Amino acid sequence: MKHARLYLLIGLLVMSFINCQSSDTKIVDSNKKEITSTVRGYYFHGTRRCTTCKAVEEVTKEILSEYYAAELADKTISFETINLDEEDNKVLANKLKVSGQTLLFVSNTDTVNLTNQAFMNAVSNPSKLSIFITDEIEKMLK
Numbered sequence: 001m002k003h004a005r006l007y008l009l010i011g012l013l014v015m016s017f018i019n020c021q022s023s024d025t026k027i028v029d030s031n032k033k034e035i036t037s038t039v040r041g042y043y044f045h046g047t048r049r050c051t052t053c054k055a056v057e058e059v060t061k062e063i064l065s066e067y068y069a070a071e072l073a074d075k076t077i078s079f080e081t082i083n084l085d086e087e088d089n090k091v092l093a094n095k096l097k098v099s100g101q102t103l104l105f106v107s108n109t110d111t112v113n114l115t116n117q118a119f120m121n122a123v124s125n126p127s128k129l130s131i132f133i134t135d136e137i138e139k140m141l142k
Contacts (some may be wrong), residue, residue: 003084009089011033024089026084028108029139031077031086037075037076037077037078037108038076038077038108038140038141039076039077039078039105039106039107039137039140040077040078040079040080040105040106040107041064041077041078041079041080041103041104041105041106042058042079042080042081042082042092042096042098042102042103042104042105042106043060043061043079043080043082043102043103043104044082044084044089044098044100044101044102044103044104045057045081045082045083045084045091045101046084046085046100046101047070047085048125049084051123052119052122052123053101055122055123056101056118056119056122058122059082059100059122059126059129060079060103060118060122060129060133061079061125062135063129063130063134064077064133065080066130067130067134067137068137071141077137078140084098084099084100096111101114101119102115103118105133105137106142109138110139110140112136112140114133114136116130117129117132128140
Protein backbone atom coordinates (compact mmCIF):
# COMPACT_ATOMS: atom_id res chain seq x y z
CA MET A 1 0.00 0.00 0.00
CA LYS A 2 2.90 2.35 0.77
CA HIS A 3 4.34 1.74 -2.68
CA ALA A 4 1.02 2.52 -4.36
CA ARG A 5 0.82 5.87 -2.56
CA LEU A 6 4.42 6.64 -3.43
CA TYR A 7 3.82 5.85 -7.12
CA LEU A 8 0.65 7.94 -7.09
CA LEU A 9 2.50 10.88 -5.55
CA ILE A 10 5.36 10.59 -8.05
CA GLY A 11 2.87 10.37 -10.91
CA LEU A 12 1.06 13.50 -9.76
CA LEU A 13 4.32 15.41 -9.41
CA VAL A 14 5.45 14.38 -12.89
CA MET A 15 2.09 15.35 -14.42
CA SER A 16 2.12 18.75 -12.72
CA PHE A 17 5.69 19.35 -13.91
CA ILE A 18 4.78 18.45 -17.49
CA ASN A 19 1.72 20.69 -17.32
CA CYS A 20 3.85 23.63 -16.14
CA GLN A 21 6.28 23.09 -19.03
CA SER A 22 3.59 23.18 -21.74
CA SER A 23 4.34 25.75 -24.46
CA ASP A 24 0.74 26.33 -25.58
CA THR A 25 -1.11 29.37 -24.32
CA LYS A 26 -3.87 27.78 -22.26
CA ILE A 27 -6.16 29.22 -19.64
CA VAL A 28 -8.54 27.35 -17.40
CA ASP A 29 -11.68 29.24 -16.42
CA SER A 30 -13.75 28.73 -13.30
CA ASN A 31 -15.77 25.97 -15.01
CA LYS A 32 -12.53 24.05 -15.73
CA LYS A 33 -12.85 24.51 -19.50
CA GLU A 34 -9.61 24.93 -21.39
CA ILE A 35 -9.42 28.05 -23.55
CA THR A 36 -6.75 28.50 -26.23
CA SER A 37 -6.36 31.65 -28.30
CA THR A 38 -7.83 31.30 -31.78
CA VAL A 39 -5.79 34.21 -33.15
CA ARG A 40 -2.36 34.98 -31.79
CA GLY A 41 -0.68 38.24 -32.72
CA TYR A 42 3.07 38.69 -32.38
CA TYR A 43 5.21 41.75 -32.85
CA PHE A 44 8.88 40.78 -32.98
CA HIS A 45 11.45 43.53 -32.54
CA GLY A 46 15.04 44.14 -31.50
CA THR A 47 16.23 45.90 -28.37
CA ARG A 48 17.10 49.07 -30.27
CA ARG A 49 13.93 50.46 -31.80
CA CYS A 50 13.15 53.39 -34.07
CA THR A 51 10.04 55.56 -33.95
CA THR A 52 8.31 53.46 -36.60
CA CYS A 53 9.06 50.21 -34.73
CA LYS A 54 7.48 51.63 -31.59
CA ALA A 55 4.51 52.96 -33.56
CA VAL A 56 3.80 49.53 -35.10
CA GLU A 57 3.46 48.06 -31.62
CA GLU A 58 1.39 50.89 -30.16
CA VAL A 59 -0.97 51.24 -33.14
CA THR A 60 -1.52 47.47 -33.29
CA LYS A 61 -2.38 47.40 -29.57
CA GLU A 62 -4.77 50.33 -30.03
CA ILE A 63 -6.50 48.64 -32.98
CA LEU A 64 -6.91 45.38 -31.08
CA SER A 65 -8.22 47.19 -27.99
CA GLU A 66 -10.68 49.24 -30.04
CA TYR A 67 -12.09 46.48 -32.22
CA TYR A 68 -11.48 43.31 -30.22
CA ALA A 69 -11.66 44.19 -26.52
CA ALA A 70 -14.07 41.33 -25.77
CA GLU A 71 -11.94 38.81 -27.67
CA LEU A 72 -8.81 39.97 -25.87
CA ALA A 73 -10.62 39.67 -22.54
CA ASP A 74 -11.86 36.13 -23.20
CA LYS A 75 -8.52 35.14 -24.79
CA THR A 76 -9.95 34.38 -28.23
CA ILE A 77 -7.30 36.82 -29.45
CA SER A 78 -3.91 37.33 -27.84
CA PHE A 79 -1.09 39.73 -28.64
CA GLU A 80 2.53 39.55 -27.55
CA THR A 81 5.48 41.84 -28.09
CA ILE A 82 8.65 39.79 -28.35
CA ASN A 83 12.25 41.01 -28.18
CA LEU A 84 14.33 39.00 -30.66
CA ASP A 85 17.54 39.83 -28.80
CA GLU A 86 16.48 37.84 -25.73
CA GLU A 87 17.59 34.20 -25.80
CA ASP A 88 14.29 32.91 -24.41
CA ASN A 89 12.49 34.16 -27.53
CA LYS A 90 14.71 32.46 -30.14
CA VAL A 91 12.71 29.21 -30.16
CA LEU A 92 9.42 30.93 -31.05
CA ALA A 93 11.14 33.16 -33.61
CA ASN A 94 12.69 30.11 -35.29
CA LYS A 95 9.41 28.21 -35.20
CA LEU A 96 7.64 31.11 -36.94
CA LYS A 97 10.64 31.75 -39.25
CA VAL A 98 11.14 35.30 -37.99
CA SER A 99 14.55 36.99 -38.17
CA GLY A 100 13.78 40.70 -37.85
CA GLN A 101 11.03 43.16 -37.01
CA THR A 102 7.83 41.33 -37.91
CA LEU A 103 4.10 41.69 -37.27
CA LEU A 104 2.38 38.30 -37.53
CA PHE A 105 -1.10 37.02 -36.88
CA VAL A 106 -1.37 33.26 -36.51
CA SER A 107 -4.39 30.97 -36.33
CA ASN A 108 -4.58 27.19 -36.37
CA THR A 109 -4.40 27.13 -40.15
CA ASP A 110 -3.00 30.49 -41.29
CA THR A 111 -0.03 32.75 -40.68
CA VAL A 112 -0.36 36.28 -42.02
CA ASN A 113 2.63 38.61 -42.16
CA LEU A 114 1.55 42.26 -42.01
CA THR A 115 5.03 43.70 -41.53
CA ASN A 116 5.14 45.69 -44.78
CA GLN A 117 1.68 47.15 -44.27
CA ALA A 118 2.50 47.98 -40.65
CA PHE A 119 5.75 49.77 -41.41
CA MET A 120 4.25 51.70 -44.32
CA ASN A 121 1.17 52.85 -42.40
CA ALA A 122 1.67 52.85 -38.60
CA VAL A 123 2.97 56.42 -38.50
CA SER A 124 1.46 58.00 -41.63
CA ASN A 125 -1.90 56.23 -41.97
CA PRO A 126 -2.95 54.14 -38.94
CA SER A 127 -6.52 53.84 -40.21
CA LYS A 128 -5.24 52.00 -43.29
CA LEU A 129 -3.27 49.64 -41.05
CA SER A 130 -6.44 49.11 -39.05
CA ILE A 131 -8.20 47.86 -42.18
CA PHE A 132 -5.40 45.38 -42.94
CA ILE A 133 -5.37 44.02 -39.38
CA THR A 134 -9.13 43.76 -38.90
CA ASP A 135 -9.65 42.15 -42.33
CA GLU A 136 -7.12 39.41 -41.56
CA ILE A 137 -8.41 38.79 -38.04
CA GLU A 138 -11.98 38.54 -39.28
CA LYS A 139 -10.92 35.88 -41.80
CA MET A 140 -9.15 33.93 -39.05
CA LEU A 141 -12.11 34.11 -36.66
CA LYS A 142 -14.49 32.55 -39.21
